[in-house]
Amino acid sequence: MAILRAFLIGLCIIAFHQSLVDAKFSKSMYITWGQQHAAIQGNGEDVQLVLDQTSGSAVQSKRAFLFGSIEMLIKLVPNNSAGTVTAFYLSSTGSTHDEIDFEFLGNVSGQPYIIHTNIYTQGNGSKEQQFYLWFDPTADFHNYTIHWNPTTVVWYIDGLPIRVFRNYENEGIAYPSKQGMRVYSSLWNADNWATRGGLVKIDWTSAPFIARLRNFRGRACKWDGPSSTTQCAATTPANWWTSPTHKQLSSAKLGQLKSVRDNYMIYDYCKDTKRFNGKMPTECSKQQF
Numbered sequence: 001m002a003i004l005r006a007f008l009i010g011l012c013i014i015a016f017h018q019s020l021v022d023a024k025f026s027k028s029m030y031i032t033w034g035q036q037h038a039a040i041q042g043n044g045e046d047v048q049l050v051l052d053q054t055s056g057s058a059v060q061s062k063r064a065f066l067f068g069s070i071e072m073l074i075k076l077v078p079n080n081s082a083g084t085v086t087a088f089y090l091s092s093t094g095s096t097h098d099e100i101d102f103e104f105l106g107n108v109s110g111q112p113y114i115i116h117t118n119i120y121t122q123g124n125g126s127k128e129q130q131f132y133l134w135f136d137p138t139a140d141f142h143n144y145t146i147h148w149n150p151t152t153v154v155w156y157i158d159g160l161p162i163r164v165f166r167n168y169e170n171e172g173i174a175y176p177s178k179q180g181m182r183v184y185s186s187l188w189n190a191d192n193w194a195t196r197g198g199l200v201k202i203d204w205t206s207a208p209f210i211a212r213l214r215n216f217r218g219r220a221c222k223w224d225g226p227s228s229t230t231q232c233a234a235t236t237p238a239n240w241w242t243s244p245t246h247k248q249l250s251s252a253k254l255g256q257l258k259s260v261r262d263n264y265m266i267y268d269y270c271k272d273t274k275r276f277n278g279k280m281p282t283e284c285s286k287q288q289f
Contacts, residue, residue, distance in 0.1 A: 068220020081106025180223025
């Protein structure tokens, strides 16, 4: 395990520097709640999210997107973060919304963060997969990326794929392909479920809790209404996310995906037969990678 951890960290360092982002929050995002807490800093390139007993805080993108790559550097709440959740996700609005999530579930000091991923299609979620990390996400910034195109959604950490959700709409399985989604990040009190199913509550004597964001980048198709559904999915040079290289992970990326999932995945809804009383979601029988 120690050798594997060192190998993955080495891969992360290489991939991380290849995928550093360069954008300003002040131009592309704004604070939506907790204005007295959140702050855009560092010449508009950084955001500080704060949670205390009065409020959490959040930012969202000014634009919505349909397909592309959404990246952010995040440094999570250090020390005793039990009961807190830092979220980075894409979402549309309404009861039939689509959503693609990274959620970082805090824990007591010395215990690992849990990375909680999920995807909602037409308002239906319940597609959770969870992972431990092979590094301390509170010691430095790390790159978290959601890559989304008409064929597949891939979650990346420092350039390493951890999860894939493929498009099987032609077989009646919903896929997020017709709704533009904005980008959100938030820090909030979720101690009714986040740590050990809600058994461990927030220790407010450790407040304020602070998460730091840096260099949001959306290399994605801008959503301008229903006409974008066709325009953003068209196979053109401008729509780089539709190129053949982005329709399937390379053999090297598949190897990285397998290593992460074999060694760091701790929950997969597709293996939770008790939860679904043996009637597993249809996509669980489909090839995802």
